[in-house]
Amino acid sequence: MASDTSTASAQTLLIELGCEELPPLALAGLVDALATGIRGGLEEAGLHFGEVLPWATPRRLAVQITRLDPRQPDRDVERLGPAVAAAFDKAGHPTRAASGFAGSLGIEVSELSRIDTDKGERLGHRYTQPGETTAALLPEILRRAVDALPVPKRMRWGASRVEFSRPVHWLVALYGSEVVPCEVLGLSADRLTRGHRFHCPQSITLDHADDYLAQLESPGYVIADMFRRRDMIIEQVRGQARELGATAVIEEELLDEVVGLVEWPVALTGRFDERFLAVPRECLISSMQANQKYFHLLDADNNLMPAFITVSNIESRDPQQVIEGNERVIRPRLADAAFFYDTDRSRPLASRIEQLASVVFQKELGTMADKSARVSVLARAIAERIGADTANTERAAELSRCDLVTEMVLEFPELQGVMGMYYARLDGEDDAVADALYQQYLPRFAGDDIPAAATGQALAIADRLDTLIGIFGIGQRPTGTRDPFALRRAAIGVLAITVGAELDLDLRELLGLAAQQHDRIDAAAPLVDEVLDYMLDRFRSRATDAGMSAETFLAVRARPVSHPFDFERRLHAVHAFSHRDEAQALAAANKRVANILAKQDEAPADVDRARLVEPAERALFEAIEGKRAETAPLIANRDYASALDALAELKAPVDAFFDDVMVMSDDDALRRNRLALLAGLQGLFLEVADIAQLGQS
Known part of the structure; x- marks a missing residue:
């Protein structure tokens, strides 16, 4: 960087770290973390800048920062020293306190000022501290940003003791057209970058930080912008598919991986033998995606076509050779899938039940055979x-784990359930049984489908409840950072199924039954309560995702509700109620009632109508009794929204009661009667939720 920055203008900063091919799916996270780290360092240093632009390819992580100030702004500094009274002796000579303070600043005592403070007059010094140059600040900012990168497994290379995800080979640090002197991971900064490994293996000299993307693209044959590279891949893949009259299936995860594998994307279409289409399409797709990163194609009838699209990282002078090479590679992969399929079909799925006795589910909870037996009992009860x-349902539970020991699932674990469904159909099992083997794994992620049929729903719920009660029972509860048995996902799955399919199931009852099936855990009530609490607490995120407040969730959670479908209906009812004009007043009133009743040594008895002496308390009693009769059938039908709408009309008599009636009367009988009246009011709302929680925010 130029030495004279007093009149220099803001320039673009470019940082590029060049290395061996990085893990493709980690690429976006790494470059975002690098950009965040540099941004944070610049902000902490008080430097002003424009856009922060992250760029990444398999061989580089780069960040461009536009309009970055050449130096920190100057800042006014005030240093306070000793009190004036302690700074001079009786003769007016400086004391050691004054001399020491001045010496620490490198000035004479005579140059100090007297500054009024809220603690009296003190010696001090005001001065302007010049800002550091950006060039001086960047080495430490960059070092900290690189050290903080989320690299789970670091490696060393050569004789160096430097550690990183992959060996690093070059470092670019340019501010405008000047190199920023710095060192990171054992590399000294330069202006030399590298192009495509094959198309442009020589170094490229970057004249200016603004030229980075253009010079990499030409002559470098590198598209550093991940989003542009992504768009190019989508456009090319779809273009290749159109030429065949097909539709390319572009799944996000595969697309992300391909984007992270290439610097110069070139889509090409290859073919495979039609005979492989006799194998279930999911097997062929898994083989193409997992092994070769190919996009598969569907015809107009949504059938898999004997073709694929690969994205090459090279622009070949003879593309046909590249295509034929990919076809040669995929052929044995698909042949393996066909072999696994034929081998698995040679024996019925049910014949594998005995094998499950040798497959451990969890060492303290037994084998997969033990799990299947437990799930069978629970699934039947749910059915x-x-x-x-x-x-x-019992048959599906019996077969539910059998495909885990098939050749196909051992090779492609993601096909569990899918292969069970295919093999069950080939064996002549009932369609409901076969479908349940696939549906037991639904939903697999947020927003996924739930099992469509009752048999699949029963099996999916039973399997998850067995896992939850078992893992909690052996003390392997999930934590905020560790959930190896995916218990959170299991709990959310049960809620999604029971709510989505409107199943009237009592989780407390089912968890108790699930616990009884385990002979290695304590099936006592505390375990059931713990698991139930964990599951119902998952409603918090459901409520938040639906735009509900935390108070709405807490209002329902305060009640002993163990039916998820019922819980969900209450949530929506309280959410709607919370937007009514009467909501806050009634919430506050219920909070007041709860506080009053909590201080009583014993529960109030029934209201004695004859002791209602004030007009306001008689009016409230009549209103409560009327609403009790009106809401009882609504609550019985779980029409909680209408029940709360009706209860909202209690605002006027409740307000009048608290305005006109002294609850804690000196007359013991009156006081007890009024407490009983308030208990009745509270109980009416508690039939739905504890709306006192709505006033907590």
């Missing part, structure tokens, strides 16, 4: 409650 065929 009886939701009207599913119990025989089909």
Whole structure:
């Protein structure tokens, strides 16, 4: 950087770290973390800048920062020293306190000022501290940003003791057209970057930080902008598909991986033998995606086509050779899938039940055979409650883990459930049984489908409840950072199914039944309560995602509700009620009632109508009794929204009661009667939720 920055203008900063090919799915996270770290360092230093632009390819992490100030702004500094009274002796000579303070600043005592403070007059010194140059600040900012990168497994290379995700080979640090002297990971900064490994293996000299993207693209054959590279891949893949009259299936995770694998994307179409289409499409797709990162194609009837699209990282002079090379590679992969499929079909799925006895589910909870037996009992109980065929449900539970020991699932674990469904159909099992083997894994993620059929719903819920009660029972509860058995996802899955399918199931009852099936855990009530609490607490995120307040969740959570479908209906009812004009007043009144009743040694008895002496308390009693009769059938039908709408009309008599009636009367009988009246009011609302929680924010 130029030495004279007094009149220099803001320039673009470019940082590029060049290395061996980085893990493709980690690329976005790494470059975002680098950009965040540098941004934070600049902000902490008080430097002003414009845009922060992260760029990344498999071989580089780069950040451009536009309009970055050449130096920190100057700042006014005030240093306070000893009190004036302690700074001079009786003769007016400086004391050691004054001399020491002046010496620490490098000035004479005579140059100090007297400054009035809220603690009296003190010696001090005011001066302007010049800002540091950006060039001087950047080495430490960059070092801290690189050290903080989320690299889970670091490696060393050569004789160096430097550690990073992959070996690093070059470092660019340019501020405008000047190199910023700095060192990171054992590399000294320069203006030399590198282009495509094959198309432009020589170094490229960057004249200015603003030229980075353009010079990498030409002559470098590198598209450093991940979003542009992504758009290019989508456009090219769709273009190739159109030429075949097909639709390319572009799944996000595969697309992210391909974006992280190439610097110069070139889409090409290859083909495979039609005979492989006899294998279930999911097997072929898994093989193409997992092994080769290919995009598969569908015809107009949504059938898998014997073709694929690969994204090459090279612009070949003879593309056909690249295509044929990919076809040669995929052929044995698909042949393996066909072999696994044929091998698995040679014996029925049910014949694998015995193998499950040798597959451990969890060492303290037994084998997969033990789990299947437990799930079978629980699934049947659920089936009886939701009207599913119990025989089909038990059969599905019996077969539910059998595909885990098939050759296909051992090779492609993501096909569990899918292969169970295919093999069950080939064996002539009932369609409901076969479908349940696939549906037991639904939903797999937020927003995914839930099981469509009752048999699948019963099996999916039973499997998750067995896992939850078992893992909690052996003390392996999830933490904020560790959940190896995906218990949070299991709990959310149960809620999604029961709410989405409107199943009237009591989780407390089912968890108790699930606990009884385990002979290695204590099935006592505290365990059931703990798991139930954990599951119902997952409603908090559901409520938040639906735009509800935390208070709405707390209002419902305060009640002993263990039916998820019922819990969800209450949530929506309280959410709607919270937007009524009467809500806050009634919430405050209920809070007041709760505080009053909490201080009583014993629960109030029933209201004695004859002791209601004030017009306001008689009016409130009549209103409560009327609303009790009106809301009882609504609550019985779980029409909580209408019940709360009706209860909202209590605002006027409640307000009048608190305005006109002394609850804590000196007359013991009157006081007890009024407490009983308030208990009745509170109980009426508690039939739905504890709306006192709505006044907590």
